[in-house]
Every structure is written in C-alpha cells, then in structure tokens.
Amino acid sequence: MEWKKEAKSWGIVLGTFAILYFTGLITPIMGGLQSLILSTGLIKPKVTLENKEQQAFDFSGQFLDTDGDRVGLSQYRGKTLFINLWATWCPPCRAEMPHISELYMKVNGDNVAFLMIALDDDFEKSKKFVSEKGFSFPIIHAAYGLNPSLRSQAIPTTLVVSPEGKIVFYQEGMSNFDTKEFRDFLTGNFD
Template identity: 45%
Template sequence: MNKERFSFKNIPGWAIMLAVFGLLYATGLHTEVLGQAQRLLLATGLKNADVHVVATSTPATLASSAVPMAGPGFQMKDLDGKKVSFESLRGKVIFLNIWATWCPPCIAEMPNIQSLYEKVGSDKIAFVMLSVDQKSSEKVKKFITKKGFTFPVYMPASQLPEEFSSPAIPTTYIISPEGQIVAQQNGMAEYDTPEVRDFLQKLAK
C-alpha cells in the first residue's frame, strides 16, 4: 500500500493565509502588519490630505462665520493625567487627529504626522493627537514611547463633542485660531505635504 508523503505543497493557499493571520492575531502583531501595509499605500501619494477646498478662506472670513467654536467645554488629559481644556488652545491653529492603538490606518499615518509636527514647529500651531483607546493611558504611553513619537498625545477626560464624532478613525480636523473647523479628513492620509504645511502656516499668521 502506497503511503502519501506529507508536503506543504498540498496545503491550500487559503489555509496557509488563515494560519498566518491567526498567528498574527494571537501575537497581537496584526495591527502593526496591517499598518505597515497601509503605510506603503500612503507612500504612493494617492491618499494625500485634501485641504484645497478651504485653503482659499482667510482668517478674517472664518472669524466672521456664524459657526460657533468647536469643542466648547471639552476636557482632555495628557499621558501623565494632567487635564487640559480644549478651549485653552483657542488662538492657535489646531491639528486634531483622533486615533487608537488598535487601528491599523492610524498607525500607518502617524509617522507622516510626526514629520509634519517636526517641520511646522510653531507655537501658533497646536497638535492634539487624541487617543480614543478605552483602556488606561499606560498602554497608549507605551505605544508612543516605543514608536519614538514626540507630538502631544491626549485622551478624552469628558464626552467627545458631537462635532468631533466621525463614523471612522482616524479622522483629522484642522481648526482655525477662531475655533472653527476649516478642514476634515475621514480616514488615513498623507499630511506631510507642501500643501498641508502651507495651509497650516497661512492660517497661523
């Protein structure tokens, strides 16, 4: 009687993929791997942040708008537990990014946000990387430290305002010095571009 010899070639491709994803999920590496894959998509330039629609607006025009300030009464806390009022940032351009450690697209875009943060370097521009992780800030702090990110990271200390509610994360808002949302990007994007840097710096003047 002939005995069939075992060979990996006989294993269906779907079974191998299932096993690989199962291993990644079990080890917690699936988020990181998917994030790296999506980072390659960002590198193509196909997902650049779109700010040209509102780039023609001037601070004077925005100030005269009837739209109220975004996030009134909203409280945040930094990774050391210190509370910060969102309203305390009024007068600055705010780059608000809502993200989570379990979100692959969030992880994919973070390096380019870090690069943007380093390049615009202005005390008139505030970065608010708002983590919506449900667990303690220790997990978020560990993640940020491991990645070497230096942009300011916060967690909600009160209910997230309705104007910052989005069906997807990451979501990014650019808020004028007058406190009005002037750009919104749902989903991941490449932010370290001349267009975004120029937009932020013009708003900050």
Template identity: 45%
Template structure:
C-alpha cells in the first residue's frame, strides 16, 4: 500500500496564517506590520483629523483663539517632561506657543501608522511659535524610545513624562492628540489615529500663532 507523500499544499490555510502571525508576534514585528497596513488606510484620506473651522473675514484669517466647551482650565500645570537628551522641560514653559501634543507608544500600531504624517506636518509648520510634543508613554525607558526614533529617522521633538500625566490629558485610547492654544487651553482633541498634514490642520495651527 502506497503511503501518501506529505506536501506543503496539505497544510490548511488557517494553520499557515496562524504560524505567520505567531512568528510576527514573537519577533515583535506584528506591531510594525499592522502599523504599515494602517498607514495605507491613512493614505486614502478618509481619516483626516477633525479640527474647528477657521473663520475668515474680508479675505483675511481670523486669528482669534478658537474655543471648545469646558476648556477654561490651563493645561499641564506642574507637569514635567524629559527630552531624549535627558533635559528636563516644564510643560508650562511652552505657554505662549501653539502646542501639538501627541501621546503615543512604540508598541502601538496606530501610533506608528500616523507618525510619518505628523513628521510631514512638523516639517511644514514646526517653528518657534508652534511646538510639537511627541509624548511617549512607553515603560521601557528612554533608550527604547530613542532607538525607535533613530531607526525611523524622525526629527520632531520627543519627550517622556517625569511627573504624572495631568488629568486633562488622560485618554482611554492611544494615540490621542491635543492642540493647545498659546493661552494654555485645549482647542482640539483627537482620539485614535488620523492624518494631520492637511490644509485644514495647518491653517488651524497657524491661525492661533501670536502675531
């Protein structure tokens, strides 16, 4: 009686997929792969960040501060951060600037997916008047974050919290992004990944810059 020879074609498709996901998971590559897939989704333009409209009058931008309900409190009082060079930074030192604050982590696929788009936004509008705070909540320490940023080649400012995150910046999801006015109030909030390098976001950020 002839024995049936084993062939790779005999392996069920579900078993192959399970094996692939297993390899990706145990090598840590699953985060990167999922992030790449989500980046393609962002590129479609269907997940643009939601910001308030900037009104115009007589063809000129209205540079008055956009406001949202229940945002009277100043953000980040007493909050301390550290940059990737180990320099301590008080969040309140950014008062007077428009702040683009993104809370992220290296293990978060949606965070990884939106980062190139945030880098593009930073390249276009980052300045002395518009500060970017890419705040990592990784528990692996500064070296892990620095290695990730160096590998990706990102140049936007990255920080880690030193003190407890202020209550007004708590979120049930990451990434979460806040846009904070020069006066220190939250004027836009986005939970989940989004595309930020859009005309609407650039215009919104620049509309709040103090002339």
C-alpha cells in the first residue's frame, strides 16, 4: 500500500512538471523564482576579474537593433560598455533582467552604453518580452553572430569593457547587478 502512495505522489509531481513544461510556463516561473532569489542580495557580482587577465575587446561585429538597422560595435569605442548575452528561453536571463533594468535607469547617461544582445532565433520574441516587461534598456540581436570576445559557454554572460577597450569584468551566470558596489565600479575609473 505504501508504494501506491509513493507512486501517486510522484505521478502528481511529474504531471505538474509536464504541464508547466509543455505549456511553456516553466521558463517564466523559474525566472521569477530566480529573480526573487537575486532580490535578496545573496547573488551579486564580484567586481574583480578572477582567473582572467584584462584582455583587449574585439570591436568587430554587427547587430540588428529593434528598428532593423545595423549597429556596429566599433561605434562604442571610448565608452564603458555593459554587455549582456541573453535569451527569452533562459530562466536565469529572465531573472536578472529586472535588476539590469534598474541598473540601466540609474547609470544611463553616465558615459555607460548598454548592449543587451538577444540570442533568440526570433528577434520578435525578444522585443515582445522586453516590451511586455516594460524594460527601457535597448536591445540588439545577434543576427550576424558573435565575435571571439563575446563567445561564451553559458548564458547569461555579462562583460564590462572599459573606455580603453579592455574587458574589465566577465561573468557567466546570473547576478543582481543593481548594487552600489557594481554601480560605482561601472561609473568609475578602471586604471
């Protein structure tokens, strides 16, 4: 009799998971839960490059903006760049978006450019997601691929490039970037 209760319990758990998965609700639910975790401040970026030397950033490459116009990386030389690789199907990407949006609103105009690079096959899906969430940061699409400086083993991946063209921050995985320490780092001097 005990095994029947156990089988029923597992059936309910697996059935619930299957419903969430097949209806597409698993991604926003997991992203929401992860965003709550980020809100606690337990997961935040370390503003030092670990196991990595400052490397020169490759400014070659082009992207599409939301109007369908080409955007060249070379036009961002001389600015601090906050670059984030993300996709709508990625729960950790969705989780950190509200925190990146807050960061953007606080440091926008401080000689910091945000390049939120969407990796979805369908850019319309990315644009719809950002619009529905009310995020004000600009997004671009990796329609022409990624140069070597932007290739990563995981998403989300976040880089900060100094005005001198050096990668001064690199992180694979989600974080709450809207912290005083990270804002000071982003708007500070990278010497």
